Amino acid sequence: MDQKTEKLAILFADISGSTALYETLGDSLARQMVGRCIAVMAGELAAHRGTLVKTIGDEIMCIFPSAEDAMRSACSMQLAVENGKPGGDRPMFIRIGFHYGDVICESGDVYGDAVNIAARVTSVTRARQILATEAVVNALPHELKDKTNYVRRDTVKGKQEHIDFFQVIWEPEDMERTRIGIPAYRKPQESNEEMILRYHDQTLTINEQHKSGMLGRGGVCDMVVHNDFASRQHARVEARFGKFVISDQSTNGTYIRFNDRHVTHIVNEETMLRGSGSISLGQTYSDNPTELIEFSIVFTPVKA
Structure with a gap:
């Protein structure tokens, strides 16, 4: 050949x-x-x-x-x-x-x-x-x-x-x-923050070492939820040099409620996570969802 x-x-x-x-x-x-x-x-x-x-x-x-x-x-x-x-x-x-x-x-x-x-x-x-x-x-x-x-x-x-x-x-x-003003080749500084996600007895940590995790009801996900409204691979949470982003890839979308009670709904798009709050996969907060994923961003000291 x-x-x-x-x-x-x-x-x-x-x-x-x-x-x-x-x-x-x-x-x-x-x-x-x-x-x-x-x-x-x-x-x-x-x-x-x-x-x-x-x-x-x-x-x-x-x-x-x-x-x-x-x-x-x-x-x-x-x-x-x-x-x-x-x-x-x-x-x-x-x-x-x-x-x-x-x-x-x-x-x-x-x-x-x-x-x-x-x-x-x-x-x-x-x-x-x-x-x-x-x-x-x-x-x-x-x-x-x-x-x-x-x-x-x-x-x-x-x-x-x-x-x-x-x-x-x-x-x-x-x-x-x-x-008009966004320069190419911007390399943000790495962060000392990490995101902790909790769902029942599961905990998922996202940081510069473990950069992303998949949320969904499929067994291959990093955090598996027991929620019929969720897709098998519903959303990905990701660390991007100092920022934490959630990307929806589901049918029903993802709802995020921040600690100031503001709710964001995304479908096949992404948004930045800040502070703390909860994530509902596929189910609006007006339906009083019980299968919520709690998240919080915490600071981790730099090791000498």
């Missing part, structure tokens, strides 16, 4: 919350919606010299000759799904992650460390978000570098060194905010 090594951009794009679609709509209708969404994403490849390597369920894997091509295609995919409405009246959201590096090309597929890194980036990306590695940003022209912001440092299985992740700004209003 012919085998060659090339430097390419590897991009994964998948449909956020597709499991919930199958649960709520049934296999036939959900499969149609997923198929339309994948067709919309794949339709943005040719204009940016992209090649579809394969489709894996609700995800596509693509390669591009340059980081610039991959970034422009990623932005086009997000806009096409946003404006094309492949789900009809039901919003559909995608998440995209990509990396730039050496890959082994063989029999129409690609392999290697760079592919694993791209997959890892996508696994931590949220709905309606595009994340790229530092290798991508370093290979971009200056005008595109200005449309990226540093967001986090993470590890990749099997690699000792950390990898820096950057968010790509793709929405027109966000691009305007970037131009």
Whole structure:
């Protein structure tokens, strides 16, 4: 078999919350919606010299000759799904992650460390978000570098060194905010705070060492709730260099009540957690939910 090594951009794009679609709509209708969404994403490849390597369920894997091509295609995919409405009246959201590096090309597929890194980036990306590695940003022209912001440092299985992740700004209003005063490459200071979440006899701690945790009724979650309103993987709580963020990826949404009694409701989006309060997965506070997750942010002294 012919085998060659090339430097390419590897991009994964998948449909956020597709499991919930199958649960709520049934296999036939959900499969149609997923198929339309994948067709919309794949339709943005040719204009940016992209090649579809394969489709894996609700995800596509693509390669591009340059980081610039991959970034422009990623932005086009997000806009096409946003404006094309492949789900009809039901919003559909995608998440995209990509990396730039050496890959082994063989029999129409690609392999290697760079592919694993791209997959890892996508696994931590949220709905309606595009994340790229530092290798991508370093290979971009200056005008595109200005449309990226540093967001986090993470590890990749099997690699000792950390990898820096950057968010790509793709929405027109966000691009305007970037131009008028949000600098690229901002690296916030690491925090001495941590978040403690409690549910019955379960405790989950989120900090710079344990950066995230999944909440839901599925057995694989870091905190498993006994709540019929919750999705199997309902929401993720994450530490981002001094801030704590909750990202909803459910059908019914997530309700947060802060200690000042203010209530926030998010559906397939995220919000910052502050102080202390409670989280209700899928059930409004007016229904007097009993399965609440209590949270509090505490300061931990720096060890000498």
